[in-house]
Amino acid sequence: MPGFPLLTALIAVPAVAAAVVALLPSTARGALRAAAAAGTGATFLLSLLMLTDFTAGDAGFQLGEQVAWIPQWGITYRLGVDGISLLLVLLTTFMFPLTVLAAWEHTDRPKGFFASLLALEAALIGVFWALDVILFYVFFVAMLVPMYALIGIWGGSNRRYASVKFFLYTLVGGLLMLVAILYLYFKAGATSFDYDVLAGVALTGTEQLWLFLAFFAAFAIKVPLFPFHTWLPDAHTEAPTAGSVILAAVMLKIGGYGFLRFSLPYFPEATERLAPVILALGVIGVLYGALVAMMQSDIKRLVAYSSVSHLGFVALGVFALNPIGAAGSVVQMVNHGLSTGALFLLIGFLYERTHSRAISEYSGLLRSAPIFGGLFLVTVMSSIALPGLNGFVGEFPILLGTFATSRWAAVAAAFGVILAALYLLWAYQRMFHGPVEGRAVGFADLRPREIAVMVPLVALMLGIGLYPQPLYDRVNPAVEQIVADVRARTDVAAADEAAADEAATDEAATDEAQEGSP
Numbered sequence: 001m002p003g004f005p006l007l008t009a010l011i012a013v014p015a016v017a018a019a020v021v022a023l024l025p026s027t028a029r030g031a032l033r034a035a036a037a038a039g040t041g042a043t044f045l046l047s048l049l050m051l052t053d054f055t056a057g058d059a060g061f062q063l064g065e066q067v068a069w070i071p072q073w074g075i076t077y078r079l080g081v082d083g084i085s086l087l088l089v090l091l092t093t094f095m096f097p098l099t100v101l102a103a104w105e106h107t108d109r110p111k112g113f114f115a116s117l118l119a120l121e122a123a124l125i126g127v128f129w130a131l132d133v134i135l136f137y138v139f140f141v142a143m144l145v146p147m148y149a150l151i152g153i154w155g156g157s158n159r160r161y162a163s164v165k166f167f168l169y170t171l172v173g174g175l176l177m178l179v180a181i182l183y184l185y186f187k188a189g190a191t192s193f194d195y196d197v198l199a200g201v202a203l204t205g206t207e208q209l210w211l212f213l214a215f216f217a218a219f220a221i222k223v224p225l226f227p228f229h230t231w232l233p234d235a236h237t238e239a240p241t242a243g244s245v246i247l248a249a250v251m252l253k254i255g256g257y258g259f260l261r262f263s264l265p266y267f268p269e270a271t272e273r274l275a276p277v278i279l280a281l282g283v284i285g286v287l288y289g290a291l292v293a294m295m296q297s298d299i300k301r302l303v304a305y306s307s308v309s310h311l312g313f314v315a316l317g318v319f320a321l322n323p324i325g326a327a328g329s330v331v332q333m334v335n336h337g338l339s340t341g342a343l344f345l346l347i348g349f350l351y352e353r354t355h356s357r358a359i360s361e362y363s364g365l366l367r368s369a370p371i372f373g374g375l376f377l378v379t380v381m382s383s384i385a386l387p388g389l390n391g392f393v394g395e396f397p398i399l400l401g402t403f404a405t406s407r408w409a410a411v412a413a414a415f416g417v418i419l420a421a422l423y424l425l426w427a428y429q430r431m432f433h434g435p436v437e438g439r440a441v442g443f444a445d446l447r448p449r450e451i452a453v454m455v456p457l458v459a460l461m462l463g464i465g466l467y468p469q470p471l472y473d474r475v476n477p478a479v480e481q482i483v484a485d486v487r488a489r490t491d492v493a494a495a496d497e498a499a500a501d502e503a504a505t506d507e508a509a510t511d512e513a514q515e516g517s518p
Contacts, residue, residue, distance in 0.1 A: 005065050006049060007079040007129050010089070011122050013043045014096070018118035026111045033104055036114035040096040040121065047093040054086055059477035061131060069135070074185075074192035079129040083474040084260055084330055088253055089128050091337045094456075095249045096121045102345050102453045103242045113154055117242060120146035124250055128257065131195040133181050137174065140218075140254070144170055147251065150243040151235055162231075162238035169231040173218035180214035183207075184266075199265050205273075212270035215263050216278075223255030225278075225315050226285035229308045236304035241348030244300070248307055249341035253333045256314040260326065260482060264318070268486040271321070278319040279402070279409045285312030287412065290419035294426070299350075300357045302427055303343045306383065309416055310336050316413055317398035321486060325401020326479040331471050332394030335464065339382040339391055342457040346376050349450050354439040359427055364436030369445040373432045375454050380428050382461040384421045390464035 017039020024031050054062055061080030069077040081089070099117065106113055123146070126139035144167055152163030184198045187207075191197075203211065221228045232252075236244050264271050289309030296302035310332075317329025349372070351357055366373030378389075385391035395417065403410035431440075446454070464471065 006046070006053070007063055007065050007081065010043060010046055010093070011126050011129065013046060014039050014118045014125070015122040017042075018115045018122065021111060021115040021118060024111065026109070029107070029110055032110050032114055033100075036100045036118060037097065039118050040093075040100050043121065043125075044093040044097050047090055050081065050086060050090075054081065054474070056083075056473045057477055059083075059481040064131075069132070074190070074194070075134050076132045076192075076194060077135060078131040078194065080131045081129065083476070083478040084257065085128040086474055087330060087334050087471060088250075088257055089125055091253070091334050092121065092124050092128070092250045094460075095246065095337065095341055098345075098453050098456065099242045099245050101449065102245070102348065103240075104449060106240075106242075108154060112149070113240075113242075116146040116149045117246070120150070120246060124246075124254075127254055132193050133184075133195060133198055133262075134193040136195075137178055137181060140177075141171070141174055143251070144174075147243065147247065150246075151239045154240040155238040155243070157238075158234070159238045162234040165231045166235045169221050169228070170218075173221040173228075176214040177218035180211045183211060201266075203267070205269055208267040208270040209273070212263060212267040212274065215258065215266070216274075219255040219258035219263065221255070222258065223252060223311050223315060224308065225255070226281050226288055226308065226312065229285065229289070232308060233301055233304040236307070236344075237298065237301050241344060241351070244304075244344040244348070245341045248303075248344055249337035252307060252311060253337065256311070256318060256329060256333050259315070259318045260330070260479065264321075264482050264486050268489040271319070271486060272490045275319045275321055276406070279316060279406050282312045282315035282319065283409050283412045285309065285315065286416035287419070290416050290423060294419065294423040297359055298357045299359050299427060299431070300344070300347050302359075302423065303340060303347065306420065306424070307336070307340055309420060310340070310383070312416070313395055313398050313413065316402045316409060320398075320402040320405040320409075321483055322401035322404050323476070323480045323483045324404070325398050326483055327472055327475050328394055328397030328401060330475045330479065331464075331468060332391075332398060334471065335382070335390040335394040335461075338457055338460055338464075339379055342379045342454065342461075343376075343383065345453060345457075346372070346379060349446060353444060356439055359430055361438045362431040362440050363434045363438055364432070365440045365443060366432040368436050368440050368443040371445050371451065372443075375446070375451075375458060376432065377428065378458050378461065380424045382465070384424055385417055388462075388465050390461045390468070393465055393468040 017035055021032055021035050024035065061082050064080040066076055066078040069075045120143060123139050123143035127136065127143065130136035130139055148163050148167045151166060152159055155162060184201050185193055188197055188201045224232050235247060239247060286309050289305050289312060293302045293305035293309065296305060314329045314332055317325040347357065382389040382391050385395045399410050399414060402413065
């Protein structure tokens with residue numbers, strides 16, 4: 001569609017829909033739902049147009065849009081898409097209509113609820129599109145407000161504590177990143193915040209290290225990488241179902257996306273220097289998240305800690321600095337969004353019926369609700385990376401890529417796969433097998449609307465698991481270029497350092513010879 005600002009339209013449609021919902025009367029609940037469904041549905045259909053215009057083998061940014069925004073400060077409205085952002089935006093636009101459909105009967109202040117969801121979608125899409133670093137920061141901060149509202153207004157009994165903790169963690173990380181952005185801006189001559197301009201700034205090793213750590217703080221909190229994860233279980237536990245779904249499916253992916261988009265290209269020497277430390281943190285996150293998940297008595301909190309474990313694999317894939325592992329990390333972000341998002345949806349359906357998430361209060365759910373039990377089992381199998389389902393085609397390449405770089409990290413992380421099978425299957429066995437007892441007695445099976453929410457998710461779990469090549473065709477060129485650039489720039493830096501050392505040695509030898517001559 002030449003000339004059509006597709007990327008801007010994808011931000012504008014949910015933003016306009018949020019404004020429409022905000023203007024509708026609070027009593028018009030049918031209109032509020034219809035507007036939310038129309039806004040998210042139209043955004044998803046519009047996002048599919050990217051697939052026709054996107055060239056799969058191109059590693060660069062495509063469908064670019066650029067307009068001067070604040071020219072006196074060098075800030076532009078610049079958008080673009082590569083294989084990484086393409087997959088993450090498609091995941092975003094796919095999950096939001098399903099989330100709205102799952103929350104169709106939400107009755108507690110639906111006007112603010114649906115407006116917050118739509119505003120959140122617009123901000124998240126902007127994060128993945130932005131190629132001006134200040135524009136990226138604006139969207140990065142903007143997404144905090146609707147998610148803060150979703151947790152703080154429509155969350156559980158401890159919602160205020162969870163929402164403030166979520167907001168402060170992310171805001172502090174974002175402010176550290178802003179300081180680093182401003183440093184790069186002035187280092188570049190204070191003329192532009194353009195992504196490519198700042199990527200070309202020459203930095204010393206010490207500058208790279210400190211700036212890397214500032215960006216790392218923002219993105220490690222979002223992953224969340226151990227030990228920056230402590231806000232996540234509280235946020236998931238207290239958030240309404242829609243908030244948990246979007247938090248798990250999309251918002252946590254900003255961390256992995258930020259590592260690939262900014263940390264590696266901007267600070268290659270610091271990346272290579274700190275990669276072993278981050279690999280160690282990733283392994284700790286995989287094992288720690290799995291062990292703590294195993295101890296949980298609340299099924300929602302169990303899945304929350306499983307995210308800490310599963311997203312540790314994403315950090316491994318990125319910082320293995322291997323194209324196979326990096327591509328696997330992007331695909332795994334998509335897979336985690338589908339499987340964990342589906343688990344939170346199913347837990348939401350469970351809670352709506354019984355108002356309890358305690359594992360011990362259920363037994364025999366598979367007999368009383370076979371459709372619910374069957375869909376839950378498929379989703380669990382996806383989450384534990386069963387071959388033939390989507391989780392396997394993400395985690396296996398990550399382990400392959402990590403093994404090529406750090407064998408101990410790959411072997412240790414592989415135990416996380418085993419632990420995932422233990423805590424998820426053990427929870428499933430306790431809740432779904434055995435005699436029908438406790439809250440499983442009289443438990444109503446899924447309704448047609450709830451089945452309609454789950455069927456597309458399960459279809460993608462199977463489709464990606466059986467044929468992941470279309471995803472890898474689009475993401476491989478981008479990650480291969482990023483990893484190759486990191487390797488090339490670190491090799492040049494190492495060669496320069498070696499040449500400098502040799503020159504210093506030669507100079508010292510010359511001086512010594514001159515001192516010894518008569």
